[in-house]
Amino acid sequence: MGVVIAGTGKALPELKIENEYLSRLVDTDSQWIIDRTGIETRHIATNETALDLAVKAAQEAMGGMDKDSIELVLVATVSPDMLVPSMGALVKRTLGLKNAIAYDINAACSGFIYGIWNAEALMKIHGIKRALVIGVERLSRITNWEDRGTCILFGDGAGCAVLELSDSKTGIISSFVKNYDDVTDCLIVDIQYPKTPFSDDGPKDPYINMNGSQVFRFAVGAIGEAMDSVLQKAGIKADDVQYYVPHQANMRIIQSAAQRMKQPVDKFQVNIKTTGNVSAASIPMALSDLMKSGKVHSGDKIMLVGFGGGLSAGAILFEAL
Template sequence: MGVEIVGLGKCLPEKVVTNDDISDLVDTDHTWIIERTGIEQRHIAAGESGTDLACKAAEEALGNIDRDSIGLVLVATVTPDAMVPVTSAQVKMRLGLDHAVAFDINAACSGFMYGIWCAEALMKNGAAPGAGTMNIQRALVIGAERLSRITNWKERSSCILFGDGAGAAVLENNPKRPGILATYLKNYDDQKGVLTCGKEYHQTPFYKDENQPQHLALRGKAVFKFAVNSIEEVTMEALKQAGLELDDIDWFVPHQANGRIMEAAAKRLNQPIEKFQISINKSANVSSASIPMALYDLSKTGKMEKGDKIAVMGFGGGLCAAAAIIEW
Protein backbone atom coordinates (compact mmCIF):
# COMPACT_ATOMS: atom_id res chain seq x y z
CA MET A 1 0.00 0.00 0.00
CA GLY A 2 1.42 3.34 -1.04
CA VAL A 3 0.96 6.76 0.49
CA GLU A 4 1.02 9.51 -2.13
CA ILE A 5 0.61 13.28 -2.17
CA VAL A 6 -2.67 14.18 -3.86
CA GLY A 7 -2.92 17.88 -3.02
CA LEU A 8 -0.61 20.82 -2.32
CA GLY A 9 -1.28 24.33 -1.04
CA LYS A 10 0.67 27.46 -0.19
CA CYS A 11 -0.07 30.74 1.56
CA LEU A 12 2.14 33.80 1.96
CA PRO A 13 1.23 36.93 3.90
CA GLU A 14 0.34 39.97 1.81
CA LYS A 15 3.11 42.21 3.11
CA VAL A 16 6.37 41.98 1.16
CA VAL A 17 9.59 43.14 2.85
CA THR A 18 12.44 43.74 0.40
CA ASN A 19 16.15 43.79 1.06
CA ASP A 20 16.01 47.56 0.78
CA ASP A 21 13.44 47.58 3.58
CA ILE A 22 15.81 45.50 5.71
CA SER A 23 18.60 47.98 5.03
CA ASP A 24 16.49 50.60 6.82
CA LEU A 25 16.70 48.47 9.97
CA VAL A 26 20.31 47.26 10.00
CA ASP A 27 23.59 48.04 8.27
CA THR A 28 23.21 46.01 5.06
CA ASP A 29 22.17 46.35 1.42
CA HIS A 30 20.49 44.36 -1.33
CA THR A 31 23.73 43.17 -2.92
CA TRP A 32 25.22 42.01 0.38
CA ILE A 33 22.11 39.93 1.16
CA ILE A 34 21.80 38.44 -2.33
CA GLU A 35 25.44 37.38 -2.43
CA ARG A 36 25.26 35.63 0.95
CA THR A 37 21.76 34.14 0.88
CA GLY A 38 20.13 34.36 -2.54
CA ILE A 39 17.17 36.14 -0.91
CA GLU A 40 15.53 39.09 -2.67
CA GLN A 41 12.47 39.50 -0.47
CA ARG A 42 10.36 37.84 2.22
CA HIS A 43 6.69 37.94 3.25
CA ILE A 44 5.88 39.12 6.77
CA ALA A 45 2.53 38.64 8.51
CA ALA A 46 1.12 42.07 9.35
CA GLY A 47 -2.43 40.97 10.04
CA GLU A 48 -2.55 37.24 9.46
CA SER A 49 -2.13 34.73 12.29
CA GLY A 50 -0.20 31.51 11.86
CA THR A 51 -3.50 29.67 11.92
CA ASP A 52 -4.83 31.93 9.15
CA LEU A 53 -1.87 31.02 6.96
CA ALA A 54 -2.17 27.31 7.77
CA CYS A 55 -5.89 27.25 6.95
CA LYS A 56 -5.47 29.02 3.61
CA ALA A 57 -2.70 26.67 2.53
CA ALA A 58 -4.78 23.69 3.70
CA GLU A 59 -7.87 24.84 1.83
CA GLU A 60 -5.93 25.00 -1.42
CA ALA A 61 -4.37 21.58 -0.81
CA LEU A 62 -7.78 20.05 -0.07
CA GLY A 63 -9.44 21.46 -3.18
CA ASN A 64 -12.48 19.29 -3.89
CA ILE A 65 -11.35 16.44 -1.63
CA ASP A 66 -14.11 15.21 0.69
CA ARG A 67 -13.29 16.75 4.06
CA ASP A 68 -14.94 13.87 5.90
CA SER A 69 -12.19 11.63 4.49
CA ILE A 70 -9.45 13.47 6.40
CA GLY A 71 -8.54 11.34 9.41
CA LEU A 72 -5.46 13.24 10.58
CA VAL A 73 -4.37 16.88 10.77
CA LEU A 74 -0.73 17.39 11.65
CA VAL A 75 0.85 20.85 11.89
CA ALA A 76 4.60 21.38 12.13
CA THR A 77 5.51 24.75 13.64
CA VAL A 78 7.98 26.48 15.96
CA THR A 79 5.78 29.59 16.17
CA PRO A 80 2.27 28.52 17.22
CA ASP A 81 -0.28 31.25 17.91
CA ALA A 82 -0.88 29.71 21.33
CA MET A 83 0.41 26.85 23.43
CA VAL A 84 -3.19 25.71 23.89
CA PRO A 85 -5.16 25.10 21.73
CA VAL A 86 -2.58 23.77 19.30
CA THR A 87 -2.64 25.04 15.73
CA SER A 88 -3.79 21.73 14.26
CA ALA A 89 -6.87 21.76 16.48
CA GLN A 90 -7.68 25.27 15.27
CA VAL A 91 -7.27 24.18 11.63
CA LYS A 92 -9.47 21.13 12.21
CA MET A 93 -12.21 23.28 13.73
CA ARG A 94 -12.10 26.07 11.15
CA LEU A 95 -12.12 23.74 8.15
CA GLY A 96 -14.80 21.43 9.53
CA LEU A 97 -12.62 18.31 9.52
CA ASP A 98 -14.92 16.55 11.95
CA HIS A 99 -13.43 13.07 11.64
CA ALA A 100 -9.78 14.06 12.05
CA VAL A 101 -7.39 13.60 14.94
CA ALA A 102 -5.17 16.68 15.31
CA PHE A 103 -1.79 17.35 16.89
CA ASP A 104 1.27 19.60 16.43
CA ILE A 105 4.96 18.73 16.25
CA ASN A 106 8.11 20.82 16.56
CA ALA A 107 11.13 19.56 14.66
CA ALA A 108 12.32 23.01 13.60
CA CYS A 109 13.03 23.32 9.88
CA SER A 110 12.68 19.54 9.44
CA GLY A 111 9.16 19.70 10.87
CA PHE A 112 7.28 19.01 7.64
CA MET A 113 9.48 15.99 6.93
CA TYR A 114 8.87 14.60 10.42
CA GLY A 115 5.17 15.25 9.85
CA ILE A 116 5.18 13.26 6.60
CA TRP A 117 6.96 10.42 8.39
CA CYS A 118 4.42 10.40 11.24
CA ALA A 119 1.44 10.60 8.89
CA GLU A 120 2.68 7.80 6.64
CA ALA A 121 3.33 5.52 9.63
CA LEU A 122 -0.13 6.16 11.08
CA MET A 123 -1.83 5.68 7.73
CA LYS A 124 -0.08 2.37 7.12
CA ASN A 125 -0.12 0.96 10.62
CA GLY A 126 -2.57 2.84 12.79
CA ALA A 127 -6.27 3.48 13.04
CA ALA A 128 -7.93 6.78 13.83
CA PRO A 129 -9.05 6.85 17.49
CA GLY A 130 -12.81 7.17 17.69
CA ALA A 131 -13.17 5.68 14.22
CA GLY A 132 -13.40 2.04 15.25
CA THR A 133 -11.24 -0.14 13.01
CA MET A 134 -11.35 2.30 10.08
CA ASN A 135 -7.87 3.18 8.87
CA ILE A 136 -6.83 6.73 8.06
CA GLN A 137 -7.51 7.16 4.36
CA ARG A 138 -6.25 10.72 4.02
CA ALA A 139 -4.09 13.02 6.15
CA LEU A 140 -3.42 16.76 6.04
CA VAL A 141 0.18 17.74 6.87
CA ILE A 142 0.99 21.46 7.21
CA GLY A 143 4.10 23.50 7.88
CA ALA A 144 3.18 26.98 9.14
CA GLU A 145 5.43 29.69 10.55
CA ARG A 146 5.56 33.30 11.62
CA LEU A 147 9.31 33.47 12.12
CA SER A 148 9.11 37.27 12.14
CA ARG A 149 7.93 36.96 15.75
CA ILE A 150 11.14 35.29 16.93
CA THR A 151 13.58 37.11 14.64
CA ASN A 152 16.02 39.57 16.15
CA TRP A 153 15.45 42.50 13.81
CA LYS A 154 18.56 44.25 15.16
CA GLU A 155 20.93 41.38 14.31
CA ARG A 156 22.18 41.76 10.72
CA SER A 157 23.39 38.23 10.04
CA SER A 158 20.10 36.57 11.00
CA CYS A 159 17.25 39.00 10.35
CA ILE A 160 17.92 38.90 6.60
CA LEU A 161 17.13 35.18 6.48
CA PHE A 162 13.60 34.67 7.70
CA GLY A 163 10.01 35.09 6.54
CA ASP A 164 6.46 33.90 7.22
CA GLY A 165 4.18 31.51 5.36
CA ALA A 166 2.54 28.09 5.21
CA GLY A 167 2.56 25.05 2.98
CA ALA A 168 0.27 22.03 3.08
CA ALA A 169 0.01 18.56 1.58
CA VAL A 170 -2.80 16.01 1.50
CA LEU A 171 -1.62 12.40 1.74
CA GLU A 172 -3.74 9.48 0.56
CA ASN A 173 -3.55 5.71 0.92
CA ASN A 174 -3.48 4.29 -2.60
CA PRO A 175 -2.54 0.63 -3.13
CA LYS A 176 -2.10 1.25 -6.85
CA ARG A 177 0.56 3.97 -6.50
CA PRO A 178 4.07 3.77 -4.95
CA GLY A 179 3.98 7.31 -3.48
CA ILE A 180 6.54 7.65 -0.67
CA LEU A 181 9.25 5.11 -1.44
CA ALA A 182 11.47 5.69 1.59
CA THR A 183 12.01 8.08 4.50
CA TYR A 184 15.11 8.51 6.63
CA LEU A 185 15.37 10.70 9.76
CA LYS A 186 18.29 11.45 12.02
CA ASN A 187 18.89 13.60 15.09
CA TYR A 188 22.30 15.06 15.91
CA ASP A 189 23.29 16.45 19.31
CA ASP A 190 23.67 20.25 19.20
CA GLN A 191 26.42 20.26 21.82
CA LYS A 192 27.69 23.73 20.87
CA GLY A 193 24.31 25.45 20.56
CA VAL A 194 24.73 26.35 16.89
CA LEU A 195 21.00 26.96 16.34
CA THR A 196 18.78 27.96 19.24
CA CYS A 197 15.77 30.00 20.30
CA GLY A 198 14.88 30.58 23.94
CA LYS A 199 11.44 30.78 25.53
CA GLU A 200 10.33 33.62 27.77
CA TYR A 201 8.10 32.34 30.59
CA HIS A 202 6.59 34.26 33.48
CA GLN A 203 8.68 34.08 36.62
CA THR A 204 7.25 32.05 39.49
CA PRO A 205 7.28 33.11 43.17
CA PHE A 206 9.32 29.97 43.96
CA TYR A 207 12.22 30.05 41.51
CA LYS A 208 13.82 32.59 39.22
CA ASP A 209 14.52 31.05 35.82
CA GLU A 210 17.49 32.16 33.79
CA ASN A 211 16.50 34.74 31.19
CA GLN A 212 16.13 33.09 27.78
CA PRO A 213 15.67 35.66 24.98
CA GLN A 214 13.06 34.42 22.54
CA HIS A 215 15.13 35.17 19.45
CA LEU A 216 16.54 32.85 16.82
CA ALA A 217 20.31 32.63 17.23
CA LEU A 218 22.65 30.79 14.90
CA ARG A 219 26.34 30.31 14.27
CA GLY A 220 26.43 30.64 10.51
CA LYS A 221 29.54 28.64 9.60
CA ALA A 222 28.62 25.75 11.88
CA VAL A 223 25.04 25.65 10.55
CA PHE A 224 26.34 25.70 6.98
CA LYS A 225 28.64 22.75 7.62
CA PHE A 226 25.94 20.78 9.41
CA ALA A 227 23.41 21.48 6.66
CA VAL A 228 25.56 20.32 3.77
CA ASN A 229 26.81 17.22 5.61
CA SER A 230 23.38 16.20 6.87
CA ILE A 231 21.70 16.70 3.47
CA GLU A 232 24.18 14.29 1.95
CA GLU A 233 23.81 11.72 4.72
CA VAL A 234 20.02 11.56 4.93
CA THR A 235 19.57 11.70 1.16
CA MET A 236 21.98 8.82 0.56
CA GLU A 237 20.37 6.74 3.31
CA ALA A 238 16.88 7.34 1.92
CA LEU A 239 18.08 6.41 -1.57
CA LYS A 240 19.62 3.21 -0.20
CA GLN A 241 16.31 2.26 1.38
CA ALA A 242 14.49 2.98 -1.88
CA GLY A 243 17.01 0.98 -3.93
CA LEU A 244 17.85 4.00 -6.06
CA GLU A 245 20.89 6.04 -7.07
CA LEU A 246 21.34 9.80 -7.15
CA ASP A 247 21.04 9.89 -10.93
CA ASP A 248 17.61 8.24 -10.65
CA ILE A 249 16.28 11.40 -9.00
CA ASP A 250 14.55 13.87 -11.32
CA TRP A 251 14.07 16.67 -8.79
CA PHE A 252 15.55 17.71 -5.45
CA VAL A 253 13.44 19.80 -3.07
CA PRO A 254 15.57 20.89 -0.10
CA HIS A 255 14.69 23.07 2.87
CA GLN A 256 15.08 26.64 1.66
CA ALA A 257 17.56 27.86 4.29
CA ASN A 258 20.18 29.63 2.19
CA GLY A 259 20.99 29.70 -1.50
CA ARG A 260 24.65 28.95 -0.80
CA ILE A 261 23.72 25.83 1.17
CA MET A 262 21.70 24.48 -1.75
CA GLU A 263 24.51 25.18 -4.20
CA ALA A 264 27.00 23.43 -1.92
CA ALA A 265 24.63 20.47 -1.48
CA ALA A 266 24.27 20.13 -5.25
CA LYS A 267 28.05 20.02 -5.61
CA ARG A 268 28.40 17.51 -2.75
CA LEU A 269 25.83 15.24 -4.39
CA ASN A 270 27.38 15.84 -7.82
CA GLN A 271 24.02 16.87 -9.24
CA PRO A 272 23.20 19.86 -11.48
CA ILE A 273 21.69 22.80 -9.64
CA GLU A 274 18.98 22.84 -12.32
CA LYS A 275 17.48 19.75 -10.67
CA PHE A 276 17.07 21.67 -7.39
CA GLN A 277 13.91 23.65 -6.69
CA ILE A 278 15.01 27.12 -5.57
CA SER A 279 12.24 29.22 -3.99
CA ILE A 280 14.21 31.08 -1.33
CA ASN A 281 14.66 34.20 -3.47
CA LYS A 282 11.03 35.24 -3.10
CA SER A 283 10.09 33.90 0.33
CA ALA A 284 13.31 33.47 2.38
CA ASN A 285 13.66 30.79 5.07
CA VAL A 286 10.24 29.83 6.45
CA SER A 287 11.40 26.90 8.58
CA SER A 288 8.89 24.00 8.55
CA ALA A 289 6.84 25.68 5.80
CA SER A 290 9.68 25.98 3.30
CA ILE A 291 9.63 22.40 1.94
CA PRO A 292 5.88 22.14 1.21
CA MET A 293 5.98 25.66 -0.26
CA ALA A 294 8.91 24.72 -2.53
CA LEU A 295 7.23 21.46 -3.52
CA TYR A 296 4.12 23.48 -4.40
CA ASP A 297 6.25 25.86 -6.48
CA LEU A 298 7.82 22.96 -8.35
CA SER A 299 4.40 21.46 -9.07
CA LYS A 300 3.26 24.76 -10.55
CA THR A 301 6.16 24.89 -13.03
CA GLY A 302 4.63 22.00 -14.97
CA LYS A 303 8.03 20.30 -15.08
CA MET A 304 7.12 17.35 -12.86
CA GLU A 305 5.62 14.37 -14.65
CA LYS A 306 3.86 11.30 -13.34
CA GLY A 307 6.46 8.76 -12.30
CA ASP A 308 9.20 11.32 -11.60
CA LYS A 309 11.39 10.55 -8.59
CA ILE A 310 11.72 13.42 -6.09
CA ALA A 311 14.13 13.72 -3.17
CA VAL A 312 12.81 16.00 -0.43
CA MET A 313 15.33 17.00 2.23
CA GLY A 314 15.08 18.92 5.49
CA PHE A 315 17.53 19.99 8.19
CA GLY A 316 17.25 22.25 11.19
CA GLY A 317 17.62 22.99 14.87
CA GLY A 318 17.84 20.21 17.38
CA LEU A 319 19.88 19.28 15.38
CA CYS A 320 17.80 17.16 13.03
CA ALA A 321 17.59 16.16 9.39
CA ALA A 322 15.33 14.05 7.18
CA ALA A 323 14.87 12.97 3.58
CA ALA A 324 12.11 11.25 1.66
CA ILE A 325 12.10 9.72 -1.80
CA ILE A 326 8.75 10.15 -3.51
CA GLU A 327 7.44 8.83 -6.81
CA TRP A 328 5.14 11.49 -8.20
Protein backbone atom coordinates in the same frame (compact mmCIF):
# COMPACT_ATOMS: atom_id res chain seq x y z
CA MET B 1 -0.02 -0.40 0.33
CA GLY B 2 1.44 3.03 -0.43
CA VAL B 3 1.08 6.59 0.82
CA VAL B 4 0.82 9.12 -2.00
CA ILE B 5 0.98 12.90 -2.10
CA ALA B 6 -2.41 13.77 -3.55
CA GLY B 7 -2.47 17.56 -3.25
CA THR B 8 -0.33 20.55 -2.29
CA GLY B 9 -0.94 24.18 -1.41
CA LYS B 10 0.77 27.23 0.03
CA ALA B 11 -0.02 30.64 1.50
CA LEU B 12 2.08 33.77 1.95
CA PRO B 13 1.36 36.96 3.85
CA GLU B 14 0.70 40.02 1.71
CA LEU B 15 3.58 42.25 2.83
CA LYS B 16 6.85 41.82 0.90
CA ILE B 17 10.04 43.14 2.48
CA GLU B 18 13.00 43.83 0.17
CA ASN B 19 16.64 43.54 1.30
CA GLU B 20 16.85 47.29 0.89
CA TYR B 21 14.42 47.80 3.77
CA LEU B 22 16.58 45.63 6.08
CA SER B 23 19.61 47.79 5.35
CA ARG B 24 17.71 50.56 7.12
CA LEU B 25 17.30 48.37 10.24
CA VAL B 26 20.80 46.84 10.49
CA ASP B 27 24.30 47.34 9.09
CA THR B 28 23.96 45.28 5.88
CA ASP B 29 23.45 45.78 2.17
CA SER B 30 21.26 44.09 -0.38
CA GLN B 31 24.14 42.77 -2.52
CA TRP B 32 25.80 41.12 0.53
CA ILE B 33 22.52 39.33 1.31
CA ILE B 34 22.04 38.20 -2.30
CA ASP B 35 25.66 36.99 -2.63
CA ARG B 36 25.81 35.17 0.72
CA THR B 37 22.25 33.73 0.83
CA GLY B 38 20.40 34.11 -2.51
CA ILE B 39 17.54 35.99 -0.77
CA GLU B 40 16.06 39.16 -2.34
CA THR B 41 12.64 39.48 -0.67
CA ARG B 42 10.59 37.72 1.99
CA HIS B 43 6.92 37.87 3.07
CA ILE B 44 6.20 39.13 6.58
CA ALA B 45 2.88 38.66 8.39
CA THR B 46 1.22 41.78 9.74
CA ASN B 47 -2.48 40.98 10.17
CA GLU B 48 -2.28 37.31 9.16
CA THR B 49 -2.07 34.77 11.99
CA ALA B 50 -0.22 31.47 11.57
CA LEU B 51 -3.67 29.87 11.60
CA ASP B 52 -4.84 32.05 8.67
CA LEU B 53 -1.82 30.93 6.64
CA ALA B 54 -2.13 27.25 7.60
CA VAL B 55 -5.85 27.18 6.76
CA LYS B 56 -5.31 28.88 3.39
CA ALA B 57 -2.54 26.44 2.42
CA ALA B 58 -4.68 23.47 3.55
CA GLN B 59 -7.71 24.68 1.57
CA GLU B 60 -5.62 24.98 -1.58
CA ALA B 61 -4.09 21.51 -1.06
CA MET B 62 -7.50 19.89 -0.42
CA GLY B 63 -9.22 21.47 -3.42
CA GLY B 64 -12.66 19.87 -3.69
CA MET B 65 -11.89 16.93 -1.35
CA ASP B 66 -14.52 15.87 1.17
CA LYS B 67 -13.61 17.47 4.53
CA ASP B 68 -14.96 14.44 6.40
CA SER B 69 -12.33 12.24 4.72
CA ILE B 70 -9.45 13.95 6.55
CA GLU B 71 -8.54 11.71 9.50
CA LEU B 72 -5.22 13.21 10.60
CA VAL B 73 -3.76 16.74 10.75
CA LEU B 74 -0.08 17.18 11.65
CA VAL B 75 1.24 20.73 11.87
CA ALA B 76 4.99 21.34 11.96
CA THR B 77 5.89 24.72 13.46
CA VAL B 78 8.18 26.58 15.87
CA SER B 79 6.07 29.74 15.86
CA PRO B 80 2.49 28.67 16.73
CA ASP B 81 -0.18 31.25 17.55
CA MET B 82 -0.56 29.59 20.94
CA LEU B 83 0.68 26.54 22.80
CA VAL B 84 -2.79 25.25 23.65
CA PRO B 85 -4.79 24.46 21.61
CA SER B 86 -2.19 23.16 19.18
CA MET B 87 -2.10 24.59 15.68
CA GLY B 88 -3.38 21.19 14.52
CA ALA B 89 -6.43 21.47 16.78
CA LEU B 90 -7.05 25.05 15.57
CA VAL B 91 -6.84 24.00 11.90
CA LYS B 92 -9.22 21.10 12.57
CA ARG B 93 -11.72 23.42 14.30
CA THR B 94 -11.50 26.17 11.69
CA LEU B 95 -11.88 23.85 8.70
CA GLY B 96 -14.53 21.70 10.41
CA LEU B 97 -12.53 18.47 9.98
CA LYS B 98 -14.77 16.51 12.32
CA ASN B 99 -13.05 13.14 11.84
CA ALA B 100 -9.43 14.29 12.27
CA ILE B 101 -6.91 13.60 15.04
CA ALA B 102 -4.79 16.78 15.14
CA TYR B 103 -1.58 17.85 16.85
CA ASP B 104 1.75 19.63 16.35
CA ILE B 105 5.32 18.56 15.71
CA ASN B 106 8.42 20.60 16.51
CA ALA B 107 11.48 19.51 14.56
CA ALA B 108 12.42 23.09 13.60
CA CYS B 109 13.18 23.45 9.88
CA SER B 110 13.03 19.64 9.43
CA GLY B 111 9.45 19.66 10.77
CA PHE B 112 7.66 18.97 7.49
CA ILE B 113 9.94 15.98 6.77
CA TYR B 114 9.30 14.63 10.28
CA GLY B 115 5.58 15.27 9.72
CA ILE B 116 5.49 13.18 6.53
CA TRP B 117 7.56 10.48 8.26
CA ASN B 118 5.04 10.36 11.12
CA ALA B 119 1.99 10.52 8.87
CA GLU B 120 3.16 7.70 6.59
CA ALA B 121 3.72 5.37 9.54
CA LEU B 122 0.45 6.28 11.27
CA MET B 123 -1.55 5.91 8.06
CA LYS B 124 -0.16 2.44 7.43
CA ILE B 125 -0.53 1.26 11.04
CA HIS B 126 -4.01 2.66 11.66
CA GLY B 127 -5.46 2.53 8.14
CA ILE B 128 -5.86 6.33 8.05
CA LYS B 129 -6.99 7.09 4.51
CA ARG B 130 -6.29 10.79 4.21
CA ALA B 131 -4.07 13.22 6.17
CA LEU B 132 -2.93 16.83 6.04
CA VAL B 133 0.70 17.61 6.80
CA ILE B 134 1.21 21.35 7.21
CA GLY B 135 4.32 23.46 7.78
CA VAL B 136 3.53 26.96 9.01
CA GLU B 137 5.68 29.73 10.45
CA ARG B 138 5.47 33.32 11.56
CA LEU B 139 9.21 33.53 12.21
CA SER B 140 9.04 37.33 12.05
CA ARG B 141 7.74 37.31 15.63
CA ILE B 142 10.79 35.45 16.96
CA THR B 143 13.32 37.25 14.74
CA ASN B 144 15.62 39.78 16.37
CA TRP B 145 15.33 42.68 13.91
CA GLU B 146 18.53 44.17 15.36
CA ASP B 147 20.70 41.10 14.60
CA ARG B 148 22.09 41.27 11.07
CA GLY B 149 23.28 37.66 11.28
CA THR B 150 19.71 36.34 11.42
CA CYS B 151 17.12 38.99 10.45
CA ILE B 152 18.14 38.89 6.78
CA LEU B 153 17.31 35.19 6.52
CA PHE B 154 13.78 34.52 7.69
CA GLY B 155 10.22 34.97 6.42
CA ASP B 156 6.64 33.83 7.07
CA GLY B 157 4.32 31.45 5.22
CA ALA B 158 2.65 28.05 5.12
CA GLY B 159 2.61 24.96 2.93
CA CYS B 160 0.49 21.82 3.01
CA ALA B 161 0.46 18.34 1.50
CA VAL B 162 -2.50 15.95 1.43
CA LEU B 163 -1.41 12.33 1.92
CA GLU B 164 -3.58 9.41 0.84
CA LEU B 165 -3.39 5.69 1.47
CA SER B 166 -3.35 3.82 -1.86
CA ASP B 167 -3.79 0.13 -2.74
CA SER B 168 -2.14 0.45 -6.13
CA LYS B 169 0.33 3.40 -6.13
CA THR B 170 3.82 3.47 -4.65
CA GLY B 171 3.90 7.07 -3.38
CA ILE B 172 6.57 7.31 -0.67
CA ILE B 173 9.49 5.03 -1.59
CA SER B 174 11.89 5.64 1.28
CA SER B 175 12.44 8.02 4.17
CA PHE B 176 15.15 9.02 6.65
CA VAL B 177 15.21 11.20 9.78
CA LYS B 178 18.05 11.79 12.21
CA ASN B 179 18.80 13.88 15.29
CA TYR B 180 22.28 15.22 16.03
CA ASP B 181 22.79 16.77 19.50
CA ASP B 182 23.24 20.55 19.41
CA VAL B 183 25.94 20.43 22.08
CA THR B 184 27.04 24.05 21.55
CA ASP B 185 23.49 25.51 21.28
CA CYS B 186 24.33 26.77 17.78
CA LEU B 187 20.63 27.25 16.93
CA ILE B 188 18.22 28.03 19.74
CA VAL B 189 15.03 29.94 20.56
CA ASP B 190 14.50 30.28 24.32
CA ILE B 191 11.12 30.75 26.05
CA GLN B 192 10.30 33.71 28.31
CA TYR B 193 7.94 32.22 30.89
CA PRO B 194 6.25 34.50 33.41
CA LYS B 195 7.39 34.61 37.04
CA THR B 196 5.20 32.51 39.36
CA PRO B 197 5.00 32.28 43.19
CA PHE B 198 7.25 29.19 42.87
CA SER B 199 9.81 29.99 40.20
CA ASP B 200 11.50 32.79 38.36
CA ASP B 201 13.61 31.76 35.38
CA GLY B 202 14.85 35.32 34.99
CA PRO B 203 15.09 37.13 31.69
CA LYS B 204 15.44 34.96 28.58
CA ASP B 205 16.18 35.87 24.98
CA PRO B 206 13.09 34.73 23.07
CA TYR B 207 14.60 35.37 19.62
CA ILE B 208 16.30 33.04 17.13
CA ASN B 209 19.95 32.81 18.19
CA MET B 210 22.26 31.20 15.68
CA ASN B 211 25.90 30.64 14.94
CA GLY B 212 25.49 30.92 11.16
CA SER B 213 28.75 29.44 9.97
CA GLN B 214 28.45 26.47 12.36
CA VAL B 215 24.90 25.74 11.20
CA PHE B 216 26.08 26.11 7.60
CA ARG B 217 28.75 23.40 8.09
CA PHE B 218 26.26 21.11 9.84
CA ALA B 219 23.70 21.63 7.05
CA VAL B 220 26.07 20.70 4.24
CA GLY B 221 27.02 17.42 5.96
CA ALA B 222 23.54 16.47 7.20
CA ILE B 223 21.76 17.17 3.92
CA GLY B 224 24.28 14.90 2.15
CA GLU B 225 23.77 12.08 4.65
CA ALA B 226 19.99 12.33 4.33
CA MET B 227 20.06 12.31 0.52
CA ASP B 228 22.48 9.37 0.35
CA SER B 229 20.40 7.44 2.85
CA VAL B 230 17.04 7.62 1.01
CA LEU B 231 18.71 6.77 -2.31
CA GLN B 232 20.45 3.79 -0.75
CA LYS B 233 17.26 2.53 0.90
CA ALA B 234 15.44 2.81 -2.43
CA GLY B 235 18.30 1.21 -4.37
CA ILE B 236 18.43 4.03 -6.93
CA LYS B 237 20.95 6.68 -7.99
CA ALA B 238 20.80 10.46 -7.80
CA ASP B 239 20.39 10.56 -11.60
CA ASP B 240 17.12 8.59 -11.26
CA VAL B 241 15.52 11.46 -9.28
CA GLN B 242 13.80 14.03 -11.51
CA TYR B 243 13.39 16.81 -8.92
CA TYR B 244 14.85 17.73 -5.55
CA VAL B 245 12.96 19.94 -3.09
CA PRO B 246 15.47 21.12 -0.48
CA HIS B 247 14.94 23.23 2.63
CA GLN B 248 15.38 26.85 1.55
CA ALA B 249 17.95 28.19 4.03
CA ASN B 250 20.78 29.41 1.84
CA MET B 251 21.34 29.17 -1.94
CA ARG B 252 24.96 28.14 -1.27
CA ILE B 253 23.75 25.14 0.78
CA ILE B 254 21.45 24.13 -2.11
CA GLN B 255 24.32 24.49 -4.60
CA SER B 256 26.61 22.39 -2.43
CA ALA B 257 23.92 19.65 -2.20
CA ALA B 258 23.63 19.66 -6.01
CA GLN B 259 27.41 19.42 -6.37
CA ARG B 260 27.67 16.58 -3.88
CA MET B 261 25.01 14.60 -5.76
CA LYS B 262 26.61 15.55 -9.11
CA GLN B 263 23.24 16.92 -10.24
CA PRO B 264 22.45 20.10 -12.20
CA VAL B 265 21.15 22.77 -9.85
CA ASP B 266 18.09 23.26 -12.08
CA LYS B 267 16.78 19.87 -10.83
CA PHE B 268 16.47 21.63 -7.44
CA GLN B 269 13.25 23.56 -6.75
CA VAL B 270 14.36 26.98 -5.48
CA ASN B 271 12.12 29.73 -4.11
CA ILE B 272 14.45 31.19 -1.47
CA LYS B 273 14.94 34.32 -3.61
CA THR B 274 11.38 35.47 -2.86
CA THR B 275 10.58 33.73 0.44
CA GLY B 276 13.75 33.53 2.52
CA ASN B 277 13.96 30.71 5.05
CA VAL B 278 10.45 29.87 6.34
CA SER B 279 11.59 26.95 8.52
CA ALA B 280 9.01 24.13 8.54
CA ALA B 281 7.02 25.84 5.76
CA SER B 282 9.94 26.08 3.31
CA ILE B 283 9.78 22.56 1.87
CA PRO B 284 5.97 22.30 1.46
CA MET B 285 5.84 25.76 -0.16
CA ALA B 286 8.58 24.80 -2.64
CA LEU B 287 6.88 21.43 -3.22
CA SER B 288 3.60 23.19 -4.00
CA ASP B 289 5.38 25.43 -6.52
CA LEU B 290 6.98 22.39 -8.17
CA MET B 291 3.75 20.36 -8.37
CA LYS B 292 1.93 23.32 -9.93
CA SER B 293 4.72 24.15 -12.38
CA GLY B 294 3.50 21.67 -15.01
CA LYS B 295 7.00 20.09 -15.10
CA VAL B 296 6.18 16.97 -13.06
CA HIS B 297 4.99 13.79 -14.80
CA SER B 298 3.30 10.78 -13.26
CA GLY B 299 5.95 8.37 -11.95
CA ASP B 300 8.65 11.05 -11.58
CA LYS B 301 10.80 10.52 -8.51
CA ILE B 302 10.99 13.56 -6.21
CA MET B 303 13.17 13.99 -3.13
CA LEU B 304 12.35 16.30 -0.22
CA VAL B 305 15.36 17.04 1.97
CA GLY B 306 15.79 19.27 5.01
CA PHE B 307 17.81 20.09 8.11
CA GLY B 308 17.33 22.35 11.07
CA GLY B 309 17.52 23.10 14.76
CA GLY B 310 17.65 20.26 17.25
CA LEU B 311 19.80 19.53 15.37
CA SER B 312 17.73 17.52 12.94
CA ALA B 313 17.70 16.38 9.31
CA GLY B 314 15.75 14.11 7.01
CA ALA B 315 14.62 13.23 3.51
CA ILE B 316 11.59 11.70 1.81
CA LEU B 317 11.75 10.08 -1.63
CA PHE B 318 8.42 9.63 -3.41
CA GLU B 319 6.90 8.90 -6.79
CA ALA B 320 4.55 11.52 -8.23
CA LEU B 321 0.94 10.42 -8.85
